Amino acid sequence: MSTEQLKTEAERPVAFTVNGQAWRGWVEVRRTLADVLREEVGLLGTHVGCEHGVCGACTVLVNGQAVRSCLMLAVQADGCEILTVEGLSESTERLHPLQESFWDHHALQCGFCTPGVLLSAYALLQENPQPTLEDIHEWLSGNVCRCTGYQNIVEAISDAASRLSAEKGGR
Amino acid sequence: MAQAPRFTGQRIRRVEDPRFLTGRGRYLADLEPLGTLAVAFLRSPHAHARIRRLDVTPALQVSGVAAVVTGADLTEANIYCAGLGGQPYPPLAVDEVLYVGHPLVAVVARSRAQAEDAIDAVVVEYEPLPAVVDPVEALAEGAPRVFSQAESNLCFHLEHTPEGLDALFAEAACVVRGTFRHQRQTAVPMETRGILAQYEPVSSRLQVYASSQWGHGLRDGLAKALGLPQSKVQVTLPDVGGGFGAKYGVYPEDVVVAWLALKLGRPVKWVSDRLEAMVSDFHARDSIHIAEGAFAKDGTFLAIRDHMISPAGAYLLDGSAAVLETVIASLVLPGPYKVQAVGFRIDGALTNTTPLGTYRGVWGPAATWVQESLMERAASELGLDRVQMRLHNMVRKEEFPYASCTGVVYDPGSYQESLQTAMEAIDYPGFLKRQREARAQGRYLGLGIAAFVEPTSLGAWQPEPPTVPYESAVVRMEPGGEVVVQVSVNSHGQGHETTIAQLVADALSVDIGKVTVRFGDTAAAPYGGGTFGSRSITVGGGAALEAAGRLRDKILAIGAHLLEAAPEDVELRDGTVAVKGVPARSLSLAEIGRVAHWVPAKMPSGMEMGLEASSRYVPPPITFSNGCHAAEVEVDPKTGRVRIQRYVVVEDCGVMVNPTIVEGQIIGGVAQGVGAAFLEELGYGEDGQPWATTLMDYHLPSVTDVPRVECLHLETPSAVPGGMKGMGESAMVASPAALVLAVEDALSPLGVRFERMPLTPERVWQAMTATRS
Numbered sequence: 001m002s003t004e005q006l007k008t009e010a011e012r013p014v015a016f017t018v019n020g021q022a023w024r025g026w027v028e029v030r031r032t033l034a035d036v037l038r039e040e041v042g043l044l045g046t047h048v049g050c051e052h053g054v055c056g057a058c059t060v061l062v063n064g065q066a067v068r069s070c071l072m073l074a075v076q077a078d079g080c081e082i083l084t085v086e087g088l089s090e091s092t093e094r095l096h097p098l099q100e101s102f103w104d105h106h107a108l109q110c111g112f113c114t115p116g117v118l119l120s121a122y123a124l125l126q127e128n129p130q131p132t133l134e135d136i137h138e139w140l141s142g143n144v145c146r147c148t149g150y151q152n153i154v155e156a157i158s159d160a161a162s163r164l165s166a167e168k169g170g171r
Numbered sequence: 172m173a174q175a176p177r178f179t180g181q182r183i184r185r186v187e188d189p190r191f192l193t194g195r196g197r198y199l200a201d202l203e204p205l206g207t208l209a210v211a212f213l214r215s216p217h218a219h220a221r222i223r224r225l226d227v228t229p230a231l232q233v234s235g236v237a238a239v240v241t242g243a244d245l246t247e248a249n250i251y252c253a254g255l256g257g258q259p260y261p262p263l264a265v266d267e268v269l270y271v272g273h274p275l276v277a278v279v280a281r282s283r284a285q286a287e288d289a290i291d292a293v294v295v296e297y298e299p300l301p302a303v304v305d306p307v308e309a310l311a312e313g314a315p316r317v318f319s320q321a322e323s324n325l326c327f328h329l330e331h332t333p334e335g336l337d338a339l340f341a342e343a344a345c346v347v348r349g350t351f352r353h354q355r356q357t358a359v360p361m362e363t364r365g366i367l368a369q370y371e372p373v374s375s376r377l378q379v380y381a382s383s384q385w386g387h388g389l390r391d392g393l394a395k396a397l398g399l400p401q402s403k404v405q406v407t408l409p410d411v412g413g414g415f416g417a418k419y420g421v422y423p424e425d426v427v428v429a430w431l432a433l434k435l436g437r438p439v440k441w442v443s444d445r446l447e448a449m450v451s452d453f454h455a456r457d458s459i460h461i462a463e464g465a466f467a468k469d470g471t472f473l474a475i476r477d478h479m480i481s482p483a484g485a486y487l488l489d490g491s492a493a494v495l496e497t498v499i500a501s502l503v504l505p506g507p508y509k510v511q512a513v514g515f516r517i518d519g520a521l522t523n524t525t526p527l528g529t530y531r532g533v534w535g536p537a538a539t540w541v542q543e544s545l546m547e548r549a550a551s552e553l554g555l556d557r558v559q560m561r562l563h564n565m566v567r568k569e570e571f572p573y574a575s576c577t578g579v580v581y582d583p584g585s586y587q588e589s590l591q592t593a594m595e596a597i598d599y600p601g602f603l604k605r606q607r608e609a610r611a612q613g614r615y616l617g618l619g620i621a622a623f624v625e626p627t628s629l630g631a632w633q634p635e636p637p638t639v640p641y642e643s644a645v646v647r648m649e650p651g652g653e654v655v656v657q658v659s660v661n662s663h664g665q666g667h668e669t670t671i672a673q674l675v676a677d678a679l680s681v682d683i684g685k686v687t688v689r690f691g692d693t694a695a696a697p698y699g700g701g702t703f704g705s706r707s708i709t710v711g712g713g714a715a716l717e718a719a720g721r722l723r724d725k726i727l728a729i730g731a732h733l734l735e736a737a738p739e740d741v742e743l744r745d746g747t748v749a750v751k752g753v754p755a756r757s758l759s760l761a762e763i764g765r766v767a768h769w770v771p772a773k774m775p776s777g778m779e780m781g782l783e784a785s786s787r788y789v790p791p792p793i794t795f796s797n798g799c800h801a802a803e804v805e806v807d808p809k810t811g812r813v814r815i816q817r818y819v820v821v822e823d824c825g826v827m828v829n830p831t832i833v834e835g836q837i838i839g840g841v842a843q844g845v846g847a848a849f850l851e852e853l854g855y856g857e858d859g860q861p862w863a864t865t866l867m868d869y870h871l872p873s874v875t876d877v878p879r880v881e882c883l884h885l886e887t888p889s890a891v892p893g894g895m896k897g898m899g900e901s902a903m904v905a906s907p908a909a910l911v912l913a914v915e916d917a918l919s920p921l922g923v924r925f926e927r928m929p930l931t932p933e934r935v936w937q938a939m940t941a942t943r944s
């Protein structure tokens with residue numbers, strides 16, 4: 001069998017929901033979720049910094065869990081619900097409190113790690129709405145940022161947690 | 172006169188952030204013109220080998236493959252890269268591979284996966300040759316040579332023994348010595364390198380997009396390599412995900428991709444993966460300093476001798492650390508101290524390792540470590556207090572401008588004040604007490620001090636400067652009153668869209684929302700040296716301020732003419748030109764814009780239409796920022812692990828345009844310093860195999876490794892318009908020294924001295940065990 005045939009046979013139909021929208025298509029089984037999100041779905045906010053599961057730049061939420069999309073095959077996401085950075089807010093004008101807080105605290109410089117860090121932080125706050133600084137440190141240890149030295153990221157997450165719980169309390 | 176600044180000096184949120192926060196930043200990998208082909212490189216698994224057979228025909232059979240190129244193809248096409256001084260070297264290996272990661276074949280295919288499939292199909296037979304990794308061994312008689320035709324591996328040598336140096340050492344009351352080996356590192360921006368090139372038939376030019384710190388340099392380099400006029404190459408920089416020196420220059424992959432785009436007439440793109448980045452991005456640092464310092468009885472620092480040896484890798488590149496780190500070190504080794512003579516010898520050796528280039532703080536981490544270690548060792552030998560001894564030797568306020576014995580001139584700074592401020596913040600007397608108490612309990616507490624100078628904002632620092640000595644800005648007011656600033660420097664995280672807008676908004680008394688800063692396209696941005704060496708806000712910002720000042724004068728002249736007032740009687744105020752003291756007599760900038768662009772009859776006679784001004788600003792040769800880091804650590808004697816308890820930075824970078832951004836640079840720089848001091852090392856086995864080729868074995872600092880950094884500021888304005896000084900590298904320069912010295916201080920009861928970084932728990936534990944037995 002030629003490589004060509006092998007590859008065609010190695011394609012599978014995949015369907016998932018991204019940021020609330022349904023997506024379906026044929027996907028080579030060897031392709032990662034990160035690549036399919038970027039190249040097929042067209043969501044370029046998910047970044048690839050290492051492709052071997054260390055940097056966390058590719059973090060997205062799959063069924064509510066923070067996942068390294070470079071380590072997950074797209075076919076494994078069949079039937080799943082995915083959240084990427086593009087799904088955090090409706091527009092650049094209406095930011096999610098986490099994004100707003102990152103902006104206020106200068107928690108980003110080059111912005112390359114930022115989508116992954118935001119998604120990790122989002123998952124943390126889902127699980128633990130009032131994390132201590134230690135909780136944040138521990139949770140974030142899987143995201144590498146080469147620019148900021150993390151301090152402002154930690155402060156931003158902590159502040160966002162307070163804002164979110166104040167919002168909830170106010171309601 | 173304009174109003175008092177509304178934006179400069181303020182902690183303004185960054186203008187560029189919303190796009191990054193919402194996943195709308197656009198980096199190189201995100202660009203994909205229709206029909207783009209992907210490139211993958213075959214890289215050598217050997218440190219040194221002859222290519223006995225290279226057969227690419229099986230690769231051509233792989234589905235989707237459009238072309239396969241070898242070193243021989245490029246030689247035939249006369250395509251070369253330029254090393255130091257323009258010395259040509261082949262972009263793909265020919266006949267021999269010289270280091271692990273050395274590219275020898277490029278494949279172009281419909282997708283990257285197909286290109287990688289084809290790479291696997293290439294047949295290569297290697298005949299391994301002896302490799303040399305260590306620079307001292309490389310320079311020894313009979314060492315294997317990287318280039319068999321060459322007489323030796325020595326690729327760079329410089330030495331200088333000033334008159335009187337030997338006498339100063341002979342008369343010194345105390346001479347301290349040490350060997351200091353700064354390990355090999357690499358910058359690791361989170362976005363890897365990448366380039367996309369396409370031939371544009373309409374304008375008959377090569378359009379290049381690249382993740383780079385210097386668009387014009389890449390343009391000039393590609394034009395030279397490909398034999399094209401500079402006007403036929405356009406480089407556009409998208410958002411750049413960090414650079415730290417690793418994206419400054421022209422890499423072999425850039426030349427190959429651009430050449431392929433011309434040859435194939437299709438868009439061709441290469442994005443480095445992390446594994447190849449670890450062996451193909453510039454490696455950095457990697458120098459041995461064998462240094463000695465001469466001191467008088469009262470602690471006066473008399474002289475330094477330093478023999479620097481560095482393994483340049485297989486090629487001596489333009490920005491090679493073997494040259495830049497060492498030569499700059501020879502100029503700034505005294506740091507903030509007055510020294511009467513500095514003697515040095517530099518030996519650069521070719522080795523079978525990835526070529527060295529630049530990484531944030533070129534010269535600094537090693538030189539500051541040497542300088543501060545000599546000071547510490549002398550203080551302990553002479554029985555003097557290390558803070559007092561530093562103060563005694565520092566250049567004093569009244570001594571500026573201070574001509575160093577090395578030939579550089581220090582502009583005014585706050586050397587003693589920054590040390591004093593840092594010691595107050597860290598509570599030096601209190602620390603000494605805590606340290607004594609801890610020792611009594613068998614605990615190891617240490618304080619490391621690193622006072623530093625940072626030479627920034629290079630201008631014409633040599634008669635024929637090796638770097639572009641100026642930056643440019645064009646400031647334009649559109650008919651509607653909005654302001655567009657084009658600058659030659661570009662951002663890869665530094666926030667130029669915000670800081671330069673802050674400066675220009677104040678210069679023109681408009682709201683910052685009216686100012687847009689643009690950069691990164693050689694077809695639109697004026698020429699300049701790009702972003703390196705802590706100079707964007709000083710040289711680029713200086714140019715923007717000068718240009719904005721010229722535009723302001725023109726606006727005032729037009730306004731005065733229209734208001735029938737003398738130019739000195741009008742002022743800019745909140746988006747208007749108004750007669751001083753008569754706010755009712757004013758014109759909006761939109762009105763001035765309308766006249767300047769549409770109504771020649773209303774313009775002052777002889778004045779050119781339009782509202783645009785430019786500047787090419789040449790700063791003073793070097794602008795020095797300064798400061799002091801103080802680190803308090805505790806060492807766990809059981810594991811050798813170091814905990815950073817407190818970290819204080821005092822920074823004097825002149826006038827701060829945006830203190831939040833300044834602090835961001837400091838905190839990020841300290842984190843990278845933690846990496847240098849404790850974690851990161853690109854080691855090689857004797858066979859030339861690299862030990863760290865993934866982020867699993869190259870340990871970048873994570874959130875749990877870095878301290879909370881307390882930032883304090885002093886402000887000694889510079890001579891640059893606006894009074895700013897560069898500061899992007901200072902924290903990287905000072906922090907490794909502060910951290911290593913803190914550990915040595917903690918272990919001083921054991922007399923431990925470290926000869927090499929990083930201080931991994933294993934190395935610390937071993938050093939402790941060795942002295943105990």
Ligand code: FES
Nearest residue numbers: 049050051056070
């Ligand atoms: S790209 Fe997935 S963890 Fe780095």
Ligand code: FES
Nearest residue numbers: 109113145146147
């Ligand atoms: S902001 Fe650049 S890597 Fe995090």
